[in-house]
Amino acid sequence: MNTPINTPISTSINTPINTPFNTHMIKRLVVKDWYLQRGAIVPYLGWGALALTLLALGGEYWFFAGSILLLTLLIAKGIHLAMATVIEERTGQTLSFVMSLPISPMEYTIAKVLANMLLFLTAWMALSIGTIAVIAGREAVPDGLIPFTAVILVDIFVGYCLILGVALVTESQAWTIWSIVVTNLLFQAVLYYVSHIPTVAIEMKGAEVVWSRPVLLVLLAEAAAIVLTLAITFYLRSRKTDFL
Amino acid sequence: MNDLAVNLEGVCKKYPHFTLDNVSLQLPTGGIMGFIGANGAGKSTTIRILMGLVYQDRGTVTVLGHVMPAQQAAAKRDIGFVSEDMRLFKTATLAWHMEFIRSIYPGWDEAHAQVLVKRFDLNPAQKIKGLSHGQRVKATLLLALARRPRLLVLDEPTTGLDPVARREVLGALMEVLTDDRRTILFSSHNTLDVEQISDRITFIDRGRIIDSGDKEAYLDRWRRIRLDVPAGVVLPSLPGAVGGVGRGGASGGGEGGRVAVITTGQFDSSMTAAYQRAGAVVHAIESMTLEEIFVANVMSRREGPAL
Numbered sequence: 001m002n003t004p005i006n007t008p009i010s011t012s013i014n015t016p017i018n019t020p021f022n023t024h025m026i027k028r029l030v031v032k033d034w035y036l037q038r039g040a041i042v043p044y045l046g047w048g049a050l051a052l053t054l055l056a057l058g059g060e061y062w063f064f065a066g067s068i069l070l071l072t073l074l075i076a077k078g079i080h081l082a083m084a085t086v087i088e089e090r091t092g093q094t095l096s097f098v099m100s101l102p103i104s105p106m107e108y109t110i111a112k113v114l115a116n117m118l119l120f121l122t123a124w125m126a127l128s129i130g131t132i133a134v135i136a137g138r139e140a141v142p143d144g145l146i147p148f149t150a151v152i153l154v155d156i157f158v159g160y161c162l163i164l165g166v167a168l169v170t171e172s173q174a175w176t177i178w179s180i181v182v183t184n185l186l187f188q189a190v191l192y193y194v195s196h197i198p199t200v201a202i203e204m205k206g207a208e209v210v211w212s213r214p215v216l217l218v219l220l221a222e223a224a225a226i227v228l229t230l231a232i233t234f235y236l237r238s239r240k241t242d243f244l
Numbered sequence: 245m246n247d248l249a250v251n252l253e254g255v256c257k258k259y260p261h262f263t264l265d266n267v268s269l270q271l272p273t274g275g276i277m278g279f280i281g282a283n284g285a286g287k288s289t290t291i292r293i294l295m296g297l298v299y300q301d302r303g304t305v306t307v308l309g310h311v312m313p314a315q316q317a318a319a320k321r322d323i324g325f326v327s328e329d330m331r332l333f334k335t336a337t338l339a340w341h342m343e344f345i346r347s348i349y350p351g352w353d354e355a356h357a358q359v360l361v362k363r364f365d366l367n368p369a370q371k372i373k374g375l376s377h378g379q380r381v382k383a384t385l386l387l388a389l390a391r392r393p394r395l396l397v398l399d400e401p402t403t404g405l406d407p408v409a410r411r412e413v414l415g416a417l418m419e420v421l422t423d424d425r426r427t428i429l430f431s432s433h434n435t436l437d438v439e440q441i442s443d444r445i446t447f448i449d450r451g452r453i454i455d456s457g458d459k460e461a462y463l464d465r466w467r468r469i470r471l472d473v474p475a476g477v478v479l480p481s482l483p484g485a486v487g488g489v490g491r492g493g494a495s496g497g498g499e500g501g502r503v504a505v506i507t508t509g510q511f512d513s514s515m516t517a518a519y520q521r522a523g524a525v526v527h528a529i530e531s532m533t534l535e536e537i538f539v540a541n542v543m544s545r546r547e548g549p550a551l
Contacts, residue, residue, distance in 0.1 A: 241299035
């Protein structure tokens, strides 16, 4: 049986109870989620490769189609992960099995966030790097589009963090679906707002990559939103008193 | 009391439609407690609190010397927990689950795990989604038993099992009992299962512990007394008589008829003597099953009179 968990047993489970976190258990849970969800990354990467091919084909129509496919894939991957690793664990009643293991609720939350980040960022990084490489490599597409693309890609990551946070805090399918609706509306709003900033609108059509002040401010706001979302998630999880 | 594996003192938990009210429960190390209650009585809530999965509003919980829920991670290193509603990951195999648990618990006993695989007739290569309910419960029990926990907490593990699977599960638990360092808390609404393996009994109803004690003492002090009651004879009201069913209207503390059936949780010979002195004829003194005791106990509590 060659599974990722087939690694030597650590004895760190016997660490004193005043150790802040049981890193061994957190690692085991991250590896567990990676093992159970690893197969689901492959189709996204496959479709992502198709999207990048469309971007690289040339022609406005194919570029538009590739962009839509790429964004759809990244958004769908985030929704898929939050549903499969958090909501499904509750509705599928595997949560009681996991919570019966020697972990605290906070360690569970840390493991869940880390596993999700690992799984999401694997696909996100691969497709983001691919997208930027295609834009940089294609003569017909202005390199000035790269900062705007970065804003969009990071915005998708912000939305994913929000969906994951709501899933972790509420463990409710209904609330998570509403968070998906809100996140997509916010995504469209950010897209509209940033693309209508005059300097950005001009620079994205230029041949040079310009990290203008508005772009950097938006990226900074997005980074702050990620940190804030995760901080609120941990805070609200720390106040929970029922874990089944 | 250091020899208590589980100690709950004055535990309360309030939900909108259910309240666990001032629950105190002590289980000595090496003891096997049957935790009996009807559906919705509070068994699972109590067990979740002692596992640290639900936090109590009030009261203290200590499990294997660890204060819960603060030290739950440390406590759960030595607890094997199986509940009726616990599921394994359906897309993974049993072998994967065994490896997963082995990677977490240094005390995992692979030889014992293989014995259980054979005894439970399980196929480690099979995915969980292909297992029947009985196989799934046995797989979950295997994962708990092979780690050799000091405390085994079983929440309705035999619910929904066919007779053969139930026998296999109870057989495995009986084997665990041979290790007198092992403590077991076994919740069920199936009193027959509890009666077979427990040495202590606790009844819970509507969120309250209604009785708790040694099983043999329980069975000894509960009797059903059948009386022939001549017309005009008034039966005395005795402590512990929790009710009667009479043909012709006789009941505990009631009057006249042909036959009265008294159920008591405080039986001793002076009781029959008192009925005889009153003019009744003791027709039979019968032992009661745990189920009969449980039902009598619950019904009497719900109807009011103290035992």
